[in-house]
Amino acid sequence: MNRRVVIDPVTRVEGHGKVTLLVDENNQINEARLHIVEFRGFEKFIQGRPFWELPLVVQRLCGICPVSHHLAAAKAIDQIVGVDQLTEGALALRKLMHFGQVLQSHALHFFHLAAPDLVFGFDSDIARRNIVALIQNHQTLALQGVRIRKFGQQIIEAVSGKRIHGIAAVPGGMNAPLSADKITPFKAQVDDIIEWCEATIATIKTLFLSHRDYHEAFGATESNFMALSGEKGQLELYHGDLRIIDRRGNEIRRQPSDQYRALLSEQVKSWSYMKFPYLSHLTPETGWYRVGPLARINVCRYIDTPRAERCRQDFVSTLGAPAHSPLAYHWARMIEALHCAEAIKNLLHNPALLSNDLLGQGTRQQQGIGVIEAPRGTLIHHYEINGQDQVTMANLIVSTTNNNQAMNESIRKVAQQHLTGKELTPELLNLIEVVIRAYDPCLSCATHAAGKMPLRLELQTSDGKIHSALQRNSDGRLHNAG
Amino acid sequence: MSNDLQFSLDGVSVCFEKGETIMQAAQRAGIYLPHLCFHPDFSAHGSCRVCIVHLQGKTVAACTQPAESNQVVQSNTPELQKARLRLIQLLFAEGNHYCPTCETSGNCQLQALAYDLGMTHYHYDPFMPERQTDGSHPDLFIDRDRCIQCDLCGRASAEYDGKAIYTLSGRGQNTQLVFRSPSGLLGDTNAGADDRAAHICPVGCILPKTGNYQEPIGTRLYDHHPIHDIGNLRKEERGGSS
Numbered sequence: 001m002n003r004r005v006v007i008d009p010v011t012r013v014e015g016h017g018k019v020t021l022l023v024d025e026n027n028q029i030n031e032a033r034l035h036i037v038e039f040r041g042f043e044k045f046i047q048g049r050p051f052w053e054l055p056l057v058v059q060r061l062c063g064i065c066p067v068s069h070h071l072a073a074a075k076a077i078d079q080i081v082g083v084d085q086l087t088e089g090a091l092a093l094r095k096l097m098h099f100g101q102v103l104q105s106h107a108l109h110f111f112h113l114a115a116p117d118l119v120f121g122f123d124s125d126i127a128r129r130n131i132v133a134l135i136q137n138h139q140t141l142a143l144q145g146v147r148i149r150k151f152g153q154q155i156i157e158a159v160s161g162k163r164i165h166g167i168a169a170v171p172g173g174m175n176a177p178l179s180a181d182k183i184t185p186f187k188a189q190v191d192d193i194i195e196w197c198e199a200t201i202a203t204i205k206t207l208f209l210s211h212r213d214y215h216e217a218f219g220a221t222e223s224n225f226m227a228l229s230g231e232k233g234q235l236e237l238y239h240g241d242l243r244i245i246d247r248r249g250n251e252i253r254r255q256p257s258d259q260y261r262a263l264l265s266e267q268v269k270s271w272s273y274m275k276f277p278y279l280s281h282l283t284p285e286t287g288w289y290r291v292g293p294l295a296r297i298n299v300c301r302y303i304d305t306p307r308a309e310r311c312r313q314d315f316v317s318t319l320g321a322p323a324h325s326p327l328a329y330h331w332a333r334m335i336e337a338l339h340c341a342e343a344i345k346n347l348l349h350n351p352a353l354l355s356n357d358l359l360g361q362g363t364r365q366q367q368g369i370g371v372i373e374a375p376r377g378t379l380i381h382h383y384e385i386n387g388q389d390q391v392t393m394a395n396l397i398v399s400t401t402n403n404n405q406a407m408n409e410s411i412r413k414v415a416q417q418h419l420t421g422k423e424l425t426p427e428l429l430n431l432i433e434v435v436i437r438a439y440d441p442c443l444s445c446a447t448h449a450a451g452k453m454p455l456r457l458e459l460q461t462s463d464g465k466i467h468s469a470l471q472r473n474s475d476g477r478l479h480n481a482g
Numbered sequence: 483m484s485n486d487l488q489f490s491l492d493g494v495s496v497c498f499e500k501g502e503t504i505m506q507a508a509q510r511a512g513i514y515l516p517h518l519c520f521h522p523d524f525s526a527h528g529s530c531r532v533c534i535v536h537l538q539g540k541t542v543a544a545c546t547q548p549a550e551s552n553q554v555v556q557s558n559t560p561e562l563q564k565a566r567l568r569l570i571q572l573l574f575a576e577g578n579h580y581c582p583t584c585e586t587s588g589n590c591q592l593q594a595l596a597y598d599l600g601m602t603h604y605h606y607d608p609f610m611p612e613r614q615t616d617g618s619h620p621d622l623f624i625d626r627d628r629c630i631q632c633d634l635c636g637r638a639s640a641e642y643d644g645k646a647i648y649t650l651s652g653r654g655q656n657t658q659l660v661f662r663s664p665s666g667l668l669g670d671t672n673a674g675a676d677d678r679a680a681h682i683c684p685v686g687c688i689l690p691k692t693g694n695y696q697e698p699i700g701t702r703l704y705d706h707h708p709i710h711d712i713g714n715l716r717k718e719e720r721g722g723s724s
Contacts, residue, residue, distance in 0.1 A: 161699025388617030
């Protein structure tokens with residue numbers, strides 16, 4: 001009789017998830033399912049709203065990366081008002097807030113959510129595997145993480161008026177320039193931020209190589225990768241072509257990002273609200289792909305800031321190209337953080353940030369497609385409007401959706417590697433969480449309560465009866481709940 | 483002005499001219515009485531009830547109650563402030579007032595009064611209406627779910643613009659903003675983007691189609707000043723108050 005193993009909810013990811021392992025009579029994992037059970041409904045309830053509201057409404061999808069949704073929607077409505085080319089000032093402001101966004105989100109994920117696993121070990125005491133213990137035991141590293149994140153948030157606040165859910169992008173541009181007095185404090189801090197990001201990359205490398213074979217094999221699964229790419233193949237977070245490479249690193253598609261529909265199809269499965277995108281010219285089984293920091297570092301040919309480029313070269317020479325280990329996401333994530341810090345430094349000296357020439361004009365169009373690299377990966381916003389300026393269609397493919405199949409594959413791999421016999425152990429539960437966390441999924445696009453959330457592991461037969469259950473309470477204690 | 487033409491408002495002596503209401507006299511004296519449907523340029527409507535005051539044992543609307551000599555009027559009492567809070571909460575529950583994404587946030591008089599009266603929650607179950615939006619006009623967008631039925635647009639259209647395009651229709655909770663055109667669409671009227679009616683809305687019901695969200699956070703009317711200090715301003719009326 002088939003058994004079903006359920007982990008509900010998953011902790012230290014953004015939002016909640018539930019994992020089911022489908023096990024056959026021989027205790028072999030034949031499928032892993034990461035269930036996304038929250039339904040948001042944004043694509044439906046923004047219908048009928050005036051299009052200029054989109055950047056404000058859809059940024060409420062998320063408390064961690066609202067700027068990415070804000071800017072993806074803004075890029076789409078730029079097209080609706082017929083603006084193909086932003087003014088230099090508007091583009092500089094948007095890029096600045098986007099770099100601030102990616103920097104703060106990556107810092108949040110690495111230092112607050114992932115570092116406790118890496119620093120203390122996957123099998124360390126769960127009660128002390130958190131940011132508080134990190135501050136107590138590795139104060140310098142933890143506080144640098146807090147300050148890196150704060151720096152990114154302050155950049156966002158300077159541009160949009162608030163650290164979360166501000167107002168900045170408007171159809172065809174931005175609503176206000178920066179002032180010199182707002183820029184000055186950032187110039188004084190940015191060199192420290194760059195140093196700390198680079199030092200953190202060295203720490204990650206040391207941690208990764210300390211158990212290299214284990215880390216490289218952990219949940220490893222080969223896949224295609226997709227990311228925006230600059231004109232010359234450089235790492236690009238704001239705008240570029242969609243470039244896709246196969247599992248060996250060969251380019252298999254490169255198209256303007258507004259042609260995403262020609263590249264991607266979406267599959268629906270009954271057990272999850274999250275769709276399963278795949279490359280249209282392949283099958284769902286062979287065409288799934290990964291996005292996010294690892295994909296971007298794999299897809300790009302170089303990074304146009306020197307320190308991040310040196311770190312990328314070191315990453316490639318160490319792990320090969322493309323790298324496939326899910327845990328390499330952490331390494332790639334901090335290379336991107338370093339790139340953002342360097343790019344912010346360059347932008348802070350750009351006088352265009354002070355320009356009042358912030359709005360473009362054009363001829364009204366009936367649809368817009370905005371694609372951006374959010375912290376967690378490629379984010380696609382597609383809207384159509386009617387003659388009364390109301391939204392009639394919205395299609396949002398968010399970063400975590402792009403990684404849906406990849407997470408399932410990695411969970412299955414970890415379970416295959418570590419499930420022994422019929423015993424459901426806290427250790428297995430931890431390891432599954434660790435590999436999910438590597439993808440930095442945003443399951444409900446909600447802010448996160450760090451630490452010891454309740455966790456329930458269930459063993460179910462195929463007729464739905466609970467065979468046994470193990471529960472971890474919010475105080476970290478385990479008890480048999482079967 | 484005769485010394486006889488005075489009344490007491492919260493213990494302060496307020497002079498008035500014959501024919502003035504309590505609200506008009508208070509405004510001329512620089513005393514703020516909370517309100518939404520009142521505007522000094524237009525006839526009183528008396529519908530929002532936010533300006534209720536106690537007058538010798540009765541509760542009356544200050545915007546419609548004539549001022550009289552030797553009246554004793556109370557406005558700033560805990561009981562009346564609580565009643566105003568409930569009125570504001572009823573308005574929030576009756577429409578769809580989602581401040582976080584509304585472009586009028588920071589300039590909205592309903593929101594400013596809610597802050598001023600200490601509103602922290604809806605209190606009443608929201609109706610969550612689904613009234614028809616109207617984007618038919620080339621320059622204006624109408625979100626009826628944000629209408630508080632103050633009829634300021636109707637009075638401005640009739641009394642100032644001389645067009646009488648905007649009005650209220652229906653009864654009770656079915657009351658809604660309508661336009662005098664064969665199709666019922668604003669786009670089929672001769673409404674203009676520069677009409678006074680298009681700029682009088684105290685909330686986010688009548689919106690322009692261009693220039694949206696242009697004011698950065700921190701520069702909006704009520705970002706730094708409570709409504710009882712600066713009055714019921716509109717963006718176009720900076721420097722004056724009503």
